[in-house]
Amino acid sequence: MRELIHRVDRATPPGRDRAADALRAFAILGVVLGHWLVTALVADSGTLRAASPLQHMPYLAPVSWVLQPLAVFFFVGGMVAARSHASALARGTSHRAWLAGRLARLFRPVLALLGLWTVAAVALTATGTEPRTLHTLLKLVLSPLWFLLVFAALTAATPLATRIGPLWPFAVVLHVDLIRFGLGGPEELGWVNVAAGWLVPYALGTLWARGELGRRAAWLMTLGGAAATAALVLWAGYPAAMVGVPGAPVSNLNPPTLAAVCFGIAQCGLALLLLEPLHRAMRRPALWAATALLNLSAMTLFLWHQTALMAVTATGLLLGGPRTGLHTVPDGAAWVAARLAWLPVFALALTVCWAVFRTYETPGRRESGVPGSGVPGSDRAGVPGSHKSAVPRPRKAGVPGSPESGAPESPEAGSGTGRVGRTRHA
Numbered sequence: 001m002r003e004l005i006h007r008v009d010r011a012t013p014p015g016r017d018r019a020a021d022a023l024r025a026f027a028i029l030g031v032v033l034g035h036w037l038v039t040a041l042v043a044d045s046g047t048l049r050a051a052s053p054l055q056h057m058p059y060l061a062p063v064s065w066v067l068q069p070l071a072v073f074f075f076v077g078g079m080v081a082a083r084s085h086a087s088a089l090a091r092g093t094s095h096r097a098w099l100a101g102r103l104a105r106l107f108r109p110v111l112a113l114l115g116l117w118t119v120a121a122v123a124l125t126a127t128g129t130e131p132r133t134l135h136t137l138l139k140l141v142l143s144p145l146w147f148l149l150v151f152a153a154l155t156a157a158t159p160l161a162t163r164i165g166p167l168w169p170f171a172v173v174l175h176v177d178l179i180r181f182g183l184g185g186p187e188e189l190g191w192v193n194v195a196a197g198w199l200v201p202y203a204l205g206t207l208w209a210r211g212e213l214g215r216r217a218a219w220l221m222t223l224g225g226a227a228a229t230a231a232l233v234l235w236a237g238y239p240a241a242m243v244g245v246p247g248a249p250v251s252n253l254n255p256p257t258l259a260a261v262c263f264g265i266a267q268c269g270l271a272l273l274l275l276e277p278l279h280r281a282m283r284r285p286a287l288w289a290a291t292a293l294l295n296l297s298a299m300t301l302f303l304w305h306q307t308a309l310m311a312v313t314a315t316g317l318l319l320g321g322p323r324t325g326l327h328t329v330p331d332g333a334a335w336v337a338a339r340l341a342w343l344p345v346f347a348l349a350l351t352v353c354w355a356v357f358r359t360y361e362t363p364g365r366r367e368s369g370v371p372g373s374g375v376p377g378s379d380r381a382g383v384p385g386s387h388k389s390a391v392p393r394p395r396k397a398g399v400p401g402s403p404e405s406g407a408p409e410s411p412e413a414g415s416g417t418g419r420v421g422r423t424r425h426a
Helices: 002-011 018-038 058-066 070-090 095-126 131-142 145-156 158-164 167-182 187-209 215-235 258-273 275-281 285-296 298-318 333-360
Strands: 040-044 047-051
Touching: 002 285, 018 058, 018 070, 018 275, 018 285, 018 298, 018 333, 040 298, 047 131, 070 095, 070 145, 070 158, 070 187, 070 258, 095 131, 095 145, 095 298, 095 333, 131 298, 145 158, 145 187, 158 167, 158 187, 167 187, 167 258, 187 258, 215 258, 258 275, 285 298, 298 333
Parallel strands: none
Antiparallel strands: 040 047
16 A cells, blocks of 8 residues: 555656645545435335435535535636646647547546446336336436536636636626526526536636636635625525525525525635645645545546445345435434444445446556556546646746746646745736
């Protein structure tokens, strides 16, 4: 193990921004743990139905503030895509060719998931599974895929996002919510925010790529976004939970609301403020190795974590019926304690899924870095889990590769961040 840790550390390009990988690792862990903690499959009269502890224990809403890090995904993704796109154009690669390569890498792992669950759905139907149960299971599997569709659309719009910045999409979200909630407009209008709402952190990421977000901007985003979110929750009637709650009249996430977007801006600001501590932490070989390996499997973990939960749930039913924290109504502290105890079992099931399906994310080819290990340095830029910008760092203060950063410039460097506390930009 120690040898592997040092091999990963030695194989990492010296200019790679490890803090960006750390942010993405936190985001994927937040998504996985968040779903495992707020998703309950309740055994009810021979069927399974979805429930959430937030329905019965709304005081747990602050948990969603930590375990809903989607804005960080789009923020880092926008930064990586902007750098990668600029590099591709500089090499003479067309936007179409650049996009085709990125989307192929993004969706390759999805094929395995869809193939397995197509077979599973046919088998469950043939064996007489209740339609309600089948619908619940398929919804849990397929609903996270919206992220990939939106991410793919924003990737295609990277040149546009770079030009327009975050203010225009923020204005769209603001006006959509004013019409929906203030003027009684149609609920369907809210779906405009699926694109506009996530374009805000994505476009912020393109500013980050250009070194235009300094410490003052980071503090403004953090404090201003948090204050705006609190005001919207306390005085404008928005839900406190930053995830969807079954049965709630309004969801902050489906589609995104102004509160969710303001909350995401605060998360992006906090991410910038954490870059310096993360840079220091990632100098430790063991922490970096764990972060790197987690990033390389991020898509596999994202796609299969709900399948792992459902596999444990089904196995529990087969081995003795409803069990607290697994098949019971999530309505009290006993359920929370039991669910926490089930997390290692979910993790074990996810490890099995990872062992079987990780090759769809990291095909058996020789990556730059440790042979056969897929150590970051691969070409799967922008896909959650790995990135390689291949863009020379701009000569701005605080950007690795500049005289003030102390990090050598390398065309193989990672996605790159300006160290916020040292940049000249406000």
